[in-house]
Amino acid sequence: MRLISTDKTLSHLExxxxxxxxxxxxxxxxxxxxxLDGIEFASLLEKHVYPTSPVNIWEGKRMVTKKFRIESGQxxxxxxxxxxxxxxxxxxLNNTNSPMIxxxxxxxxxxxxxxxxxxxxxxxxxxxxxYVMYLVKKVNAGQxxxxxxxxxxxxxxxxxxxxxxxxxxxxxLEHSVEGDLPPQPEKIVPxxxxxxxxxxxxxxxHTMDSLLKYQDSENAWEIDRQKRDRREQISRTGYRLYxxxxxxxxxxxxxxxxxxxEKAILDYMYVSxxxxxxxxxxxxxxxxxxxxxxxxxxxELFKEKAVNGIIDYAKIFSGVCAPRPFFMRNPYHLGYHxxxxxxxxxxxxxxxxxxxxxxxxEAREKWxxxxxxxxxxxxxxxxxxxxxxxxxxxxxxxxxxxEFHLNRIFKKQAEMYGISKDAVVKExxxxxxxxxxxxxxxxxxxxxxxxxxxxxxxxTEFIDGGLLLYHRNDGRALRKSWIEPTLKNINFIxxxxxxxxxxxxxYTYSNRKFEEKEIAETSxxxxxxxxxxNKKPFTL
Amino acid sequence: MQEDRISSNESEGAFxxxxxxxxxxxxxxxxxEGDLDTLGDRGSEIIIEMDDIVPPTFSYGDEGEGGGKxxxxxxxxxxxxxxxxxxxxxxxxxxxxxxxxxxxxxxxGKIKEVSYEFKTFGPTGVILDKKRTFKRALRSSIGMGKYxxxxxxxxxxxxxxxxxxxxxxxxxxxxxxxxxxxxxxISYSTHGQRLEMEKRLVNFIxxxxxxxxxxxNVEHRFFVHDVKAYEVQEQEFYRVGNIGGTRAxxxxxxxxxxxxxxxxxxxxxxYAFYFxxxxxxxNDSKEIAGILRESIMPVFxxxxxxxxxxxxxxxxxxxxxxxxxxxxxxxxxxxxxxSDTINAIKTLFQEV
Numbered sequence: 001m002r003l004i005s006t007d008k009t010l011s012h013l014e015x016x017x018x019x020x021x022x023x024x025x026x027x028x029x030x031x032x033x034x035x036l037d038g039i040e041f042a043s044l045l046e047k048h049v050y051p052t053s054p055v056n057i058w059e060g061k062r063m064v065t066k067k068f069r070i071e072s073g074q075x076x077x078x079x080x081x082x083x084x085x086x087x088x089x090x091x092x093l094n095n096t097n098s099p100m101i102x103x104x105x106x107x108x109x110x111x112x113x114x115x116x117x118x119x120x121x122x123x124x125x126x127x128x129x130x131y132v133m134y135l136v137k138k139v140n141a142g143q144x145x146x147x148x149x150x151x152x153x154x155x156x157x158x159x160x161x162x163x164x165x166x167x168x169x170x171x172x173l174e175h176s177v178e179g180d181l182p183p184q185p186e187k188i189v190p191x192x193x194x195x196x197x198x199x200x201x202x203x204x205x206h207t208m209d210s211l212l213k214y215q216d217s218e219n220a221w222e223i224d225r226q227k228r229d230r231r232e233q234i235s236r237t238g239y240r241l242y243x244x245x246x247x248x249x250x251x252x253x254x255x256x257x258x259x260x261x262e263k264a265i266l267d268y269m270y271v272s273x274x275x276x277x278x279x280x281x282x283x284x285x286x287x288x289x290x291x292x293x294x295x296x297x298x299x300e301l302f303k304e305k306a307v308n309g310i311i312d313y314a315k316i317f318s319g320v321c322a323p324r325p326f327f328m329r330n331p332y333h334l335g336y337h338x339x340x341x342x343x344x345x346x347x348x349x350x351x352x353x354x355x356x357x358x359x360x361x362e363a364r365e366k367w368x369x370x371x372x373x374x375x376x377x378x379x380x381x382x383x384x385x386x387x388x389x390x391x392x393x394x395x396x397x398x399x400x401x402x403e404f405h406l407n408r409i410f411k412k413q414a415e416m417y418g419i420s421k422d423a424v425v426k427e428x429x430x431x432x433x434x435x436x437x438x439x440x441x442x443x444x445x446x447x448x449x450x451x452x453x454x455x456x457x458x459x460t461e462f463i464d465g466g467l468l469l470y471h472r473n474d475g476r477a478l479r480k481s482w483i484e485p486t487l488k489n490i491n492f493i494x495x496x497x498x499x500x501x502x503x504x505x506x507y508t509y510s511n512r513k514f515e516e517k518e519i520a521e522t523s524x525x526x527x528x529x530x531x532x533x534n535k536k537p538f539t540l
Numbered sequence: 541m542q543e544d545r546i547s548s549n550e551s552e553g554a555f556x557x558x559x560x561x562x563x564x565x566x567x568x569x570x571x572x573e574g575d576l577d578t579l580g581d582r583g584s585e586i587i588i589e590m591d592d593i594v595p596p597t598f599s600y601g602d603e604g605e606g607g608g609k610x611x612x613x614x615x616x617x618x619x620x621x622x623x624x625x626x627x628x629x630x631x632x633x634x635x636x637x638x639x640x641x642x643x644x645x646x647x648x649g650k651i652k653e654v655s656y657e658f659k660t661f662g663p664t665g666v667i668l669d670k671k672r673t674f675k676r677a678l679r680s681s682i683g684m685g686k687y688x689x690x691x692x693x694x695x696x697x698x699x700x701x702x703x704x705x706x707x708x709x710x711x712x713x714x715x716x717x718x719x720x721x722x723x724x725x726i727s728y729s730t731h732g733q734r735l736e737m738e739k740r741l742v743n744f745i746x747x748x749x750x751x752x753x754x755x756x757n758v759e760h761r762f763f764v765h766d767v768k769a770y771e772v773q774e775q776e777f778y779r780v781g782n783i784g785g786t787r788a789x790x791x792x793x794x795x796x797x798x799x800x801x802x803x804x805x806x807x808x809x810x811y812a813f814y815f816x817x818x819x820x821x822x823n824d825s826k827e828i829a830g831i832l833r834e835s836i837m838p839v840f841x842x843x844x845x846x847x848x849x850x851x852x853x854x855x856x857x858x859x860x861x862x863x864x865x866x867x868x869x870x871x872x873x874x875x876x877x878x879s880d881t882i883n884a885i886k887t888l889f890q891e892v
Contacts, residue, residue, distance in 0.1 A: 001546055008689075040546040051546050060555025061593065063548040152554070159595035453598050476600050485596035500598075 086128030111290030142261025288335015466497025665705025818854030
């Protein structure tokens, strides 16, 4: 690994890329570029794009497999771009790439870094990479305290909980638990233009309030009891779960009884993996934004002849932005074209009430009313206010589904998947086209479950002070043989019983015993309602 | 960032340690069950197949074959991890588990095995070491100011004095030679379980001696007998059969003659293993005890006499045990079932 400053050509390209980014008014953090060789790159990816990681067998296994695949020619060690955003951001270049590709990577990274700075989920935070490196040191120090065997056992148990991270869920830690929550990492809050708000004077009077407020004296004792219970639980445990919590690793990291060394492992796992939640919620916008600015910057570089090979670039670009059906979605393709489409919409004044209310088809088609708004500023505003779900819901029309070939599938593929003829709206000798509305609905539904089971903590004092997890039923059963080992691992971390409700079954792992019981099936809404009314979600 | 290089070496090491532990467990299992069928051809790598490991999580998906066993240990997804274990490493682990000592080798220093290793480097030679040459050339070029990136100079001159060649060094290792005689009684029926047991043992002995002496230095010879004794090919050792009278002494006499007449008894390590049902007649046992004590024991490193699935009339081991109690050379054992295999191996090769 070496600094980009050790390579004269790349250093020059970096300056030119950043120059154009600045000229185009991009909001960027400090970006530090490094040059890596192929194996270093593979290793970096296995460390979740951080330069160091604590010892663990999973990374070892992946690297051994990857090295074998690279050495036997089954896999290329070439990677397009790898960046860890934050302030500063760390971007890594592969030493085997040509200068033109390196410039492309740098320009692409510019897009990602800006997106991370501006987005509504506030992904960027100061010194993220440095913080992870600090956590790695803490874990390594803790490893000596724990002893190698316990360390590896605890690590392996934590691996089971990694998919249960949801920092941006509406049921995240912040919105489910009250009490002594740890301070959140500092966020870089984007500067949103202040809207002129009008001050209203509100009538205020204690006397009037108490006279007008309806008092149900029969429930007064109940309300009082609930308040006391709440205060009592917070003072006893330090927290109170008042809604289901989907951020299970976040919860365990904060509230499970741990030694300092165990806490360091949980912290490292949470911090190094929580970025995936941001990625999965914004991937289309993010990659599209990066491709959009990459192309703009690259065209400037070609113009000033800082790099050569525009034909090669065109080939690479079209390869990266190749269309795919919706179920194999290509975020580069979809995002890039959607951003271009949105720019065009703003440029021609189509994101206006007048356009929406226009009934005349011909007038709509010829619509081109210049607006005072700068399209780029409007796009920036979108980045600051939306995620992929809203982005697609608002801008992906049925016409665009056709235009981007999202609903086009090879006939043979359709036969293989057993797609019914009712879903097909068009076909030729090679392809079939699915109903675009269905495709859009399917794409949007991905953002409710992300193809993962939705599991929540719904009770922290279930059996012997144990955790109760709830699997929100979406018609698919959990892989049964993995329930026991996963609960066993959660039990090991929580150091008390761990139970899971899935459908009409209650699974419990406690005291080295696994039990399965039949219970009445309860919907998520019922669980919510019970928790809202301060009742236990499940009682035995 | 302080790191000079991003590497996963430590994690790879942890994974390899995990695999090593798993292999040891597999060997433990092999030993407990007496199942030595894993051993392939002479000196070939052992292919170990184990369930792939994955951390169990709450997930959708079909049930895999293995299905998440493990809890805090890694689970399995039904996939397989396949890797090769070098023959020597496998035997080393097996010996460690069975607490088998290295065999004493005789003939040290008499015959040398010569090989060449490239351990040193010099200015003349045939095989150019490109890496070392380039390093020296680069150093010289920097010293002479021809290579100076700060000033845009990138020339690296290769001069004769910078060349570095690999120089072969003659390495002499003492060469040990061993001959192993396998004797089989063909007057009893060797098929089914009995044949399997015999094959398993012969296979282990072959591999163990190959491991100790080196595959190329061991000669394995097979002899069978009923009332006559003669040499056969390995494949025939298990095939030939004859029901009738038997006399084991002649087999011991034959291998002694072969050892004495065909090999230099001062520089050769002799091993002999006898397999039979132990049913001997007349004074066969006495004659065997006599030849063992007088002729074979002074020359041979180890002699093993094994009764495979002995019957109530088997008495060879019983008779010989009176003469050879805790003997360093002569080892006696009986195999009644598959799980006795390991005990038999221990009896044959452990120190007394």
